[in-house]
Amino acid sequence: MLVFILRRLAQSVLVMLAVAFIAFALFNYVGDPVSGMVGQDTSLEDRQKLRHDLGLDDPFPVQYARFVGNAVQGKFGLSYQQAIPVDRLILDKMPATLELSLTAALLTMLVGVPMGVYTALHQDGPLARLFMTVSLIGISLPPFVVGILLILVFSVNLGWLPSFGRGEVIQIGWWSTGLLTASGLKSLVLPAITLGLFQMTLIMRLVRSEMLEVLRTDYIRFARARGLPNRTVHFGHALKNTLVSVITIAGLQLGALIAFAVITETVFQWPGMGLMFIQAVTFADIPVMAAYLLVGAFFFLAINLCVDILYQIIDPRLRINRGTANGYGR
Amino acid sequence: MTERLHLSPSAVLAGLVTLILVSAGLLAPWIAPHNPFDLGSLRLTDAFTPPVWNDQGDSAYPLGTDDQGRDMLSAILYGLRISLVVGFSSVLLAALIGIGLGVLAGYLGGWIDGAVMRLADIQLSFPPVLIALLIDGVARIALPRDLHARISVYVVILAIGLSFWVQYARTVRGLTLVEREKDYVNAARLIGVHPVRIVFGHILPNVMGPVLVITTINLALAIIVEATLSFLGLGVPPTQSSLGTLIRIGNDFLFSGEWWIAVFPAITLATLVLAVNLLGDWLRDTLNPKLRSQRL
Numbered sequence: 001m002l003v004f005i006l007r008r009l010a011q012s013v014l015v016m017l018a019v020a021f022i023a024f025a026l027f028n029y030v031g032d033p034v035s036g037m038v039g040q041d042t043s044l045e046d047r048q049k050l051r052h053d054l055g056l057d058d059p060f061p062v063q064y065a066r067f068v069g070n071a072v073q074g075k076f077g078l079s080y081q082q083a084i085p086v087d088r089l090i091l092d093k094m095p096a097t098l099e100l101s102l103t104a105a106l107l108t109m110l111v112g113v114p115m116g117v118y119t120a121l122h123q124d125g126p127l128a129r130l131f132m133t134v135s136l137i138g139i140s141l142p143p144f145v146v147g148i149l150l151i152l153v154f155s156v157n158l159g160w161l162p163s164f165g166r167g168e169v170i171q172i173g174w175w176s177t178g179l180l181t182a183s184g185l186k187s188l189v190l191p192a193i194t195l196g197l198f199q200m201t202l203i204m205r206l207v208r209s210e211m212l213e214v215l216r217t218d219y220i221r222f223a224r225a226r227g228l229p230n231r232t233v234h235f236g237h238a239l240k241n242t243l244v245s246v247i248t249i250a251g252l253q254l255g256a257l258i259a260f261a262v263i264t265e266t267v268f269q270w271p272g273m274g275l276m277f278i279q280a281v282t283f284a285d286i287p288v289m290a291a292y293l294l295v296g297a298f299f300f301l302a303i304n305l306c307v308d309i310l311y312q313i314i315d316p317r318l319r320i321n322r323g324t325a326n327g328y329g330r
Numbered sequence: 331m332t333e334r335l336h337l338s339p340s341a342v343l344a345g346l347v348t349l350i351l352v353s354a355g356l357l358a359p360w361i362a363p364h365n366p367f368d369l370g371s372l373r374l375t376d377a378f379t380p381p382v383w384n385d386q387g388d389s390a391y392p393l394g395t396d397d398q399g400r401d402m403l404s405a406i407l408y409g410l411r412i413s414l415v416v417g418f419s420s421v422l423l424a425a426l427i428g429i430g431l432g433v434l435a436g437y438l439g440g441w442i443d444g445a446v447m448r449l450a451d452i453q454l455s456f457p458p459v460l461i462a463l464l465i466d467g468v469a470r471i472a473l474p475r476d477l478h479a480r481i482s483v484y485v486v487i488l489a490i491g492l493s494f495w496v497q498y499a500r501t502v503r504g505l506t507l508v509e510r511e512k513d514y515v516n517a518a519r520l521i522g523v524h525p526v527r528i529v530f531g532h533i534l535p536n537v538m539g540p541v542l543v544i545t546t547i548n549l550a551l552a553i554i555v556e557a558t559l560s561f562l563g564l565g566v567p568p569t570q571s572s573l574g575t576l577i578r579i580g581n582d583f584l585f586s587g588e589w590w591i592a593v594f595p596a597i598t599l600a601t602l603v604l605a606v607n608l609l610g611d612w613l614r615d616t617l618n619p620k621l622r623s624q625r626l
Contacts, residue, residue: 015452026468140604142554144561145596148581152593156584163585259457266562267581278562281467289467300456 001312008308012301017068019297023290024067076291081283086291090273094295095175096166097272100264101257103188104196108257109250112200116207117239120215131204138201143260147194147267154190162187164269195264199253206249210242244314251307255300344608351602355410362404363390367569372399378583381590394590396579402590405576406598412572413599416487416565417553421545423491424552428498429541433529435499436506447503450496458493459555465489466564479567486565490552497544505537539617546610550603557599573599 058066070076076086115135119128141149155163167183169176178184214220215238223233262274269275273292280288354361376399379388393402435446453461466489470478478485509515510533518528559565560574561581568575573595580592 018452026471136607137600137604140550140607141600142557142561142603144558145577145600148577148584148592148596152584152589156587156589256457259460262460262463263558263562278564281463281470281564284471286471293464296460297456 004312005309008305012305015301016294016297019293020068020071021064023071023293024064026286026290071291071294076294077287079280079285079288081280081285081288086287089276089288090291090295091174092176093271093273093276095177096270097258097261097265097274099177099179100188100191100195100270100272101254101261103192104199104257105250105254107192107196108199108203108253111196112203113207113246115200116204117211117234119204120208120211121234123212135201135204138197141197143194143198143263144267146197147190147264150190150194151267161189163190166271191264191268191270194267195257195260198260199257202253203246203250207242207246210245211238214238214241244311247314248307248311251303251310255303258296258299338612340608341612344605344612347601347605348609351410351598351605352414354407355414358404358407358411362401362407363392364401364404366400366405366408366571375399378588380588393594394588396576396591397583397588402576402594405571406573406595409571409573409576409595410598410602412483412566412570413553413556413574413602416483416490416556416572417549420487420490420552420556421494421548423487424494424548425498425541425545427491428495429502429534429537431495432499432502433506433533436503437510437525437529437533443503446499450499453493453496458490458551459558461493462486462489462555462559463562463564465492466559470564482565482567483570486556486559489559490555493555494548494552497548498541501540501544502537505540506533509533509536543610543614543617546606546613550606550610553599553603553606573602 074087076090078084079086079089082089115131119131122128151163154161162183165187166178167185167187168181169178169184170180178188219241220233220238223237228237261270261272262277264270265272265274266278273295276288277292279285280292359365376388376391376395378397379391379395379399380386381392381394381402384394391401391403393406395401396405431446435443466485469485469489470482473481473485515528515532518532519525523531556565556572557574557577560572561578563578565574566572571579576595577592577599580588580590580595583589583591
């Protein structure tokens with residue numbers, strides 16, 4: 001177990017170093033960030049001074065060593081576009097993204113799991129068929145299209161819910177939360193549905209197929225033979241066995257949610273890390289791009305590591321054979 | 331064989347819809363009523379014409395016009411064309427890379443196998459859309475602006491292709507490992523058939539079923555990823571609007587009431603993806619009855 005964790009940890013560190021190299025390589029392939037920051041009439045000396053202040057005139061190895069050293073301490077330099085420290089920018093945006101992603105994940109589980117159980121137990125019922133059809137549509141609609149349609153119906157036509165921003169936020173230390181104000185909660189509804197819909201259909205289909213699989217086993221047949229009531233068999237025996245793989249996939253999907261947040265945040269102008277990343281790409285703001293890349297990779301690897309460890313703890317039968325657990329495309 | 335290819339009504343419908351949309355896209359230059367890229371023919375006075383069934387509609391523009399007076403129907407047909415071309419090309423690229431590396435890893439084994447599978451593992455921990463976003467974003471910054479504008483369609487194809495190869499590689503590697511040990515391959519090897527011929531003549535034909543299924547499903551995903559990139563303003567340039575670009579333009583006019591600019595391209599995109607997905611489901615069930623009970 002310890003060996004397994006250490007090996008996975010070492011692997012993760014290697015991947016992080018590779019990602020760090022890509023992020024750093026970004027700096028060296030770009031034209032001249034200084035000319036993007038200053039006006040046409042800035043003198044050569046001023047440009048040189050700014051270049052020196054930003055550390056852009058040092059040799060390659062020095063810059064790389066400094067980059068890794070600083071990144072470990074969470075220092076990513078100044079944003080080219082806004083001229084404020086990138087770590088402050090990220091800490092500022094992180095709560096918005098995490099609140100959105102976690103709400104979407106919660107929604108996914110609270111709606112997806114019951115729907116999956118229902119469709120498995122009432123395979124040919126009309127409601128189950130409806131759920132399956134809806135889930136197929138949910139998988140075929142790109143998230144940004146879902147967002148646009150929701151905005152069109154609930155913001156433009158009905159005027160019930162806001163279509164952009166986070167509403168009012170309250171500061172708790174450095175964390176800004178929108179969960180404690182009415183306007184903040186109302187603003188969260190549409191983005192969370194947009195972000196969660198795809199994962200929800202995925203979880204629903206997963207729970208359904210796993211339930212059908214488990215219900216066919218001898219273990220369930222014996223439970224029935226013992227005369228246990230249906231409810232105990234379905235929820236105490238069948239669902240419990242299903243949850244092993246559901247937890248795994250759900251954990252991995254949390255990483256995917258943070259990634260998909262890029263799209264949802266753009267549609268709803270949600271002031272999180274994803275929107276920041278897209279703006280950074282548009283403005284060629286390399287330090288912000290590099291920082292997002294590293295922070296994002298860190299989140300993914302941390303989540304993957306936790307899921308792998310959790311997997312071993314929950315189900316010792318299954319040694320590391322995860323296959324395509326998070327192989328779904330988007 | 332014909333017995334196993336039984337057609338369900340939804341599969342027939344999906345096939346028909348796919349066929350119609352693909353031919354509409356391919357024939358766009360001939361069947362579109364207007365040329366949306368001919369700037370000379372655009373009349374700004376026709377901008378924001380609603381669809382024809384609306385009171386202010388104009389029969390020359392059945393689905394209305396956008397902010398520049400472009401006919402939406404024609405723009406959608408041309409957009410469909412771009413979406414399909416990018417989707418097909420990127421999946422083809424992903425398949426070539428993935429099958430190549432998969433066969434190599436499975437047939438040769440050893441360090442090549444290890445290297446390819448490690449790379450696949452690493453890439454699997456990141457969602458493809460993010461990888462495509464990153465490759466496209468880096469290319470945007472690294473390439474000179476005018477060069478990028480000219481080749482950006484190829485950049486998008488490359489970005490999506492590179493983000494989808496893993497599934498091919500893993501599947502083909504697994505199947506190759508199984509095929510490699512079979513008697514007919516051993517026999518071929520014993521009588522001195524060249525390894526290249528064994529791979530192309532014996533192994534590849536036997537792994538094509540699953541590859542076809544993956545291709546259909548990936549085609550739907552690639553179309554979605556391309557639309558997403560274009561929607562974010564990163565994909566294909568505005569001079570070659572795909573469905574995603576059209577939706578992005580329409581997104582700006584949702585609040586002023588011109589809903590049709592975003593909604594019609596969105597419906598087209600969703601229909602295309604849904605049809606291709608249904609086709610993929612059917613193919614999977616048909617080619618692999620074992621999987622029928624555990625569809626996900």
